Amino acid sequence: xxxxxxxxxxxxxxxxxxxxxxxxxxxxxxxxxxxxxxxxxxxxxxxxxxxxxxxxxxxxxxxxxxxxxxxxxxxxxxxxxxxxxxxxxxxxxxxxxxxxxxxxxxxxxxxxxxxxxxxxxxxxxxxxxxxxxxxxxxxxxxxxxxxxxxxxxxxxxxxxxxxxxxxxxxxxxxxxxxxxxxxxxxxxxxxxxxxxxxxxxxxxxxxxxxxxxxxxxxxxxxxxxxxxxxxxxxxxxxxxxxxxxxxxxxxxxxxxxxxxxxxxxxxxxxxxxxxxxxxxxxxxxxxxxxxxxxxxxxxx
Numbered sequence: 001x002x003x004x005x006x007x008x009x010x011x012x013x014x015x016x017x018x019x020x021x022x023x024x025x026x027x028x029x030x031x032x033x034x035x036x037x038x039x040x041x042x043x044x045x046x047x048x049x050x051x052x053x054x055x056x057x058x059x060x061x062x063x064x065x066x067x068x069x070x071x072x073x074x075x076x077x078x079x080x081x082x083x084x085x086x087x088x089x090x091x092x093x094x095x096x097x098x099x100x101x102x103x104x105x106x107x108x109x110x111x112x113x114x115x116x117x118x119x120x121x122x123x124x125x126x127x128x129x130x131x132x133x134x135x136x137x138x139x140x141x142x143x144x145x146x147x148x149x150x151x152x153x154x155x156x157x158x159x160x161x162x163x164x165x166x167x168x169x170x171x172x173x174x175x176x177x178x179x180x181x182x183x184x185x186x187x188x189x190x191x192x193x194x195x196x197x198x199x200x201x202x203x204x205x206x207x208x209x210x211x212x213x214x215x216x217x218x219x220x221x222x223x224x225x226x227x228x229x230x231x232x233x234x235x236x237x238x239x240x241x242x243x244x245x246x247x248x249x250x251x252x253x254x255x256x257x258x259x260x261x262x263x264x265x266x267x268x269x270x271x272x273x274x275x276x277x278x279x280x281x282x283x284x285x286x287x288x289x290x291x292x293x294x295x296x297x298x299x300x
Contacts, residue, residue, distance in 0.1 A: 001066050002191050003050065003100075005091065006073035007031030008038045011106070014184035015071060015191075016047065024192055032063055052094075054087035060094030069102045069191055070095055074126070088129035092136050102197070104141040104190055105133055106183075109176070109204055109267050118258035130200075141196040143187060146178040146204035146272075147256075147265045149286045152214060155253065161291070166215050166228045169236045169257035175265035176204035178272060179281045186275040203272040208265075209283040217284050221291040233258060 002019065006012040008031070019029055026046035033039045039049045052063035054075055064070065072095075075087035088105070095103055107126040114123040133140050156166045183203055190196045215228040231239065233254055240250045259265065272280050 001028055001030055001048075001068050003030040003032060003064065003067040003070045004073070005032040005054075005071065006076070007033055007042060009073065009076070011180055011184055011187075012071075012073050014181055015073075015187050016042065018185045018188035019191065020045070022188060022192060030063075030067060032060075054090055057090045057094050057097075060091055061097045064095050064098035064100055067095075067098065067100050069104070070100050071187055071191060072103050072105045074106050074108075074129070085125045085128050088125075089132050092129075092133050092138070096136055096138055100138065102139045102141070103133060104143060104187060104196070105129065106187070107142050107144045109144045109146045109202055109265055111264055111267055113262070114264055117262050117264045118255050119264055122255075123264075139197045141190055141198075142200040143183075143190070144200060144202045145183050146176045146202075146267070148180045148183075149177040149281070149283060150180055151256070152177060152283070152287075153290065155256065156211075156214070156218075160218060160226060161222060164224060164226050166211055166218075166226065167231065167236070167239065168211055168228075169230055169233050169254065170211050170260040171230045172210055172212065173261040173263055173266065174208035174210040175260050176206075176208045176267050176269070177283050177286075178203065178205050179286060182272065182276060182280050186272055189275050201271045201275070202267060202269045203275070204265075204267050204269045205280050205282070206268055206270055206273060207282065208268055210260075214283065214287065217287040218291055221288055230261075 004012050004015050007016060016029060016031060020026065030048040030050050031039055031042045032050050032052050034053050036049055036051055043049050050063035052059040072091050075084040092103065107130055110123060114120060130142055155168050160166060186203055211228045215226045219226045237250055237254060
């Protein structure tokens with residue numbers, strides 16, 4: 001029995017789809033959800049629905065009964081970072097009590113110096129969670145996922161095609177952006193094959209890309225010049241505040257922009273390529289697909 005936490009989320013749902021596509025029977029898959037009504041589609045597919053909450057260990061122990069392998073998808077709690085760490089510790093503690101044999105945990109790509117970077121709190125949560133998992137005695141696989149390519153669209157905003165400008169404080173920093181779909185496929189491959197016991201995998205792309213290059217890719221698709229501007233952090237915050245962007249998002253965009261500027265996500269690696277059996281989707285290809293579709297829709 002393979003259990004996927006966060007089963008109705010963007011990553012979890014894709015992992016389950018790949019498990020099914022790769023021949024895992026629905027009866028051998030369990031999905032952890034907080035509310036049963038959220039999982040109607042999964043239930044119709046014959047997947048076991050388990051009800052549990054990261055904040056309630058007892059519910060997790062019950063939900064994990066009979067599970068051999070588990071994909072622990074990191075908590076998306078928007079509260080204090082400590083909340084997420086506690087959620088992960090609760091899940092690992094419950095898994096041990098339920099005799100789960102193997103946990104694959106979705107962490108985040110990490111480089112030296114992260115302790116003093118803009119994403120230190122986010123990273124420290126993963127470090128603490130990884131250490132707790134390693135010390136639990138449960139066989140583990142740590143998936144240090146790269147930053148999603150889909151995040152590029154959030155960072156550059158929806159109006160690029162109209163403004164011809166990308167405004168983001170990443171300076172000339174680069175990141176090894178990866179497609180969420182391919183991270184999900186890699187996780188599924190790990191869950192259904194052997195040889196991943198007690199290993200840590202950096203799952204990034206083979207080429208890092210900065211926003212200057214992203215602007216060039218968009219320019220190529222749109223057939224016009226798109227310029228990348230990297231303002232000072234305080235200027236960036238002021239511009240967003242004036243535009244009415246909520247403080248929560250201003251903080252998030254600033255954190256990631258500054259982290260990219262410091263090179264915290266610039267880690268090229270071939271592990272994801274090996275797990276997929278092919279080259280991961282490039283940023284160039286991703287941008288081309290997104291803006292080609294957008295162009296076609298605007299002309300329709």
